Amino acid sequence: MATLTSSRALAPIGTAGKLFAFGLDVGRGLFRRPFQMREFIQQAWFIASVTIIPTALVAIPFGAVIALQVGGLIKQFGAQSFTGSAAVLAVVREAGPIATSLLIAGAGGSAIAADLGARKIREELDAMMVLGIDPIQRLVVPRVLACMLVAVFLNGLVSVVGVAGGYVFNVVLQDGTPGAYLASFTALAQLPDLWQGMAKALVFGLIAAIVASYKGMNANGGPKGVGDAVNESVVITFMLLFVVNFVMSAIYFQLVPPKTG
Amino acid sequence: MGVEIKVEDLSKSFGKQLIWGDVTLTVPAGEICVMLGPSGTGKSVFLKTLIGLLKPDKGSIVIEGTDIASCSERDLYEIRKLFGVLFQDGAMFGSMNLYDNVAFPLREHTKKSESEVRDIVMEKMDLVGLIGAEDKLPGEISGGMRKRAGLARALVLDPEIVLFDEPDSGLDPVRTSFLNQLIVDLNAQIDATFLIVTHDINTARTVPDNIGLLYHRHLAMFGPREMLLSSEEPVVRQFLNAQRVGPIGMSEEKDADELAAEADQELPPLPPIPMQLEPSNGIPRRSQREPGEWCRENGITPPPGSFDQNMTMTTGA
Numbered sequence: 001m002a003t004l005t006s007s008r009a010l011a012p013i014g015t016a017g018k019l020f021a022f023g024l025d026v027g028r029g030l031f032r033r034p035f036q037m038r039e040f041i042q043q044a045w046f047i048a049s050v051t052i053i054p055t056a057l058v059a060i061p062f063g064a065v066i067a068l069q070v071g072g073l074i075k076q077f078g079a080q081s082f083t084g085s086a087a088v089l090a091v092v093r094e095a096g097p098i099a100t101s102l103l104i105a106g107a108g109g110s111a112i113a114a115d116l117g118a119r120k121i122r123e124e125l126d127a128m129m130v131l132g133i134d135p136i137q138r139l140v141v142p143r144v145l146a147c148m149l150v151a152v153f154l155n156g157l158v159s160v161v162g163v164a165g166g167y168v169f170n171v172v173l174q175d176g177t178p179g180a181y182l183a184s185f186t187a188l189a190q191l192p193d194l195w196q197g198m199a200k201a202l203v204f205g206l207i208a209a210i211v212a213s214y215k216g217m218n219a220n221g222g223p224k225g226v227g228d229a230v231n232e233s234v235v236i237t238f239m240l241l242f243v244v245n246f247v248m249s250a251i252y253f254q255l256v257p258p259k260t261g
Numbered sequence: 262m263g264v265e266i267k268v269e270d271l272s273k274s275f276g277k278q279l280i281w282g283d284v285t286l287t288v289p290a291g292e293i294c295v296m297l298g299p300s301g302t303g304k305s306v307f308l309k310t311l312i313g314l315l316k317p318d319k320g321s322i323v324i325e326g327t328d329i330a331s332c333s334e335r336d337l338y339e340i341r342k343l344f345g346v347l348f349q350d351g352a353m354f355g356s357m358n359l360y361d362n363v364a365f366p367l368r369e370h371t372k373k374s375e376s377e378v379r380d381i382v383m384e385k386m387d388l389v390g391l392i393g394a395e396d397k398l399p400g401e402i403s404g405g406m407r408k409r410a411g412l413a414r415a416l417v418l419d420p421e422i423v424l425f426d427e428p429d430s431g432l433d434p435v436r437t438s439f440l441n442q443l444i445v446d447l448n449a450q451i452d453a454t455f456l457i458v459t460h461d462i463n464t465a466r467t468v469p470d471n472i473g474l475l476y477h478r479h480l481a482m483f484g485p486r487e488m489l490l491s492s493e494e495p496v497v498r499q500f501l502n503a504q505r506v507g508p509i510g511m512s513e514e515k516d517a518d519e520l521a522a523e524a525d526q527e528l529p530p531l532p533p534i535p536m537q538l539e540p541s542n543g544i545p546r547r548s549q550r551e552p553g554e555w556c557r558e559n560g561i562t563p564p565p566g567s568f569d570q571n572m573t574m575t576t577g578a
């Protein structure tokens with residue numbers, strides 16, 4: 001009984017360990033030639049195609065909400081001249097990476113987990129290994145790289161669309177002046193904000209793809225197992241991404257002191 | 262030339278559930294073996310263990326001096342090049358059409374030109390009767406066709422060891438007998454070692470040189486075809502003759518009551534041992550033995566009517 005409880009309690013640690021080991025395997029596969037260029041391009045195209053439109057659609061209300069909140073708050077402080085800058089900060093630093101992570105995990109990661117899971121239960125992965133081909137090098141590495149690339153790209157998209165959405169909202173609905181919005185861009189925001197957004201997106205893409213691949217490749221128990229794998233991979237990725245987002249933000253603020261307007 | 266597989270003391274469990282234990286057998290080089298067993302006794306698990314997809318808990322599997330159970334990942338990928346494997350559901354790559362599926366191993370492991378690849382692929386497709394279906398995706402064809410395509414892919418690199426997981430399930434009787442003939446002809450032609458998992462009694466009785474039976478978490482018996490077909494051992498006898506009377510019940514094992522009720526039932530006599538299937542060109546295979554040779558050597562009288570050329574297949578009650 002005691003061993004049963006302890007083994008249950010320790011199970012998540014075991015899983016975390018296996019996930020980490022899987023990540024290392026992927027890291028090793030990264031340097032194994034030949035690199036699967038075709039698979040990489042196909043996957044990047046595929047992940048981009050399932051994420052671009054939802055991302056853009058999510059980014060607009062994100063930008064609008066931020067403009068609304070920040071705009072209201074800033075008016076109370078009487079610092080309207082910083083509206084544009086505050087929106088940029090909020091979108092580029094936080095909303096961009098968060099929206100990216102939602103879409104990468106929800107749309108990209110679930111597609112990867114479903115694809116690999118289906119291959120696993122159809123014994124395609126076994127057949128591949130028997131034919132002397134390592135599925136990690138062949139299938140997982142291109143997916144991880146594609147996911148990272150698309151994540152960075154999406155992050156850029158969210159930033160642009162979010163800022164534009166904020167602009168429209170601020171200028172059209174809140175009677176802000178276009179000049180003030182644009183002119184204040186660089187008042188608080190700085191270039192490293194952009195870099196850290198991209199760094200976050202890269203890491204998010206990496207985590208989402210690795211978790212999805214791991215869950216997909218370890219699916220078992222028929223079609224239901226694939227469903228479970230997809231579900232678990234999305235939930236685990238969400239939790240990991242939010243934690244990692246926090247940690248990376250905290251580190252960023254230590255490294256790069258906020259600009260004082 | 263065919264390669265021997267030496268399995269010693271092999272055990273495999275998933276968690277606390279033992280699948281089979283202490284399996285010891287030698288699959289002789291160049292011979293055809295059939296592995297039988299009720300559903301769920303771990304035949305597929307056994308095949309996957311032989312190619313190193315599953316790690317056994319203990320024991321060894323030695324092929325050409327390498328122990329599959331303990332060798333490095335790299336050696337494993339090397340050894341696997343000797344194998345051609347047909348998975349239970351064909352395991353075709355869903356994103357490629359049949360032609361690319363069959364060509365896949367050639368493109369990966371050989372430097373053959375596309376025209377050479379085409380020749381080999383078409384030859385194998387012809388062998389399994391799939392000419393005309395090259396452009397179909399695996400999702401668009403029947404289970405039997407998928408299986409035959411899997412067979413073509415398994416054979417494309419001229420393997421030394423061929424593992425078949427139920428090549429005949431999902432095939433109609435005519436295709437099944439063609440397939441059996443194909444297996445015997447292939448063995449004569451390439452001298453590879455064949456290990457076939459099947460539920461088809463007719464296949465088990467006429468095709469192999471050796472038969473094994475997995476039952477109740479162990480290897481009940483493994484040996485020459487005639488030894489098992491003339492065996493009085495209850496499990497072997499029941500399974501090979503597809504009878505209801507015997508220790509195997511609907512849920513693997515019968516309980517004591519059921520067995521007691523059967524105690525005084527007369528067992529039907531052993532059916533005669535049929536002739537082994539011969540290669541279609543009439544030239545005997547290298548591993549083929551004279552009909553009745555094993556029985557003579559071991560002083561066993563085969564059931565009456567055995568080895569009759571004109572005998573019709575009977576598989577008991």
Ligand SMILES: Nc1ncnc2c1ncn2[C@@H]1O[C@H](COP(=O)(O)OP(=O)(O)OP(=O)(O)O)[C@@H](O)[C@H]1O
Pocket residue numbers: 220275280298299300301302303304305306307349
């Ligand atoms: N990956 C796995 N994890 C846990 N249990 C497994 C796994 N693979 C197989 N099993 C169990 O092992 C047992 C044997 O399965 P296996 O597929 O080898 O049976 P089989 O003899 O091939 O049956 P069939 O004739 O129906 O194909 C089953 O009880 C199955 O539940």
Ligand SMILES: [Mg+2]
Pocket residue numbers: 304305306349426
């Ligand atoms: Mg099976």
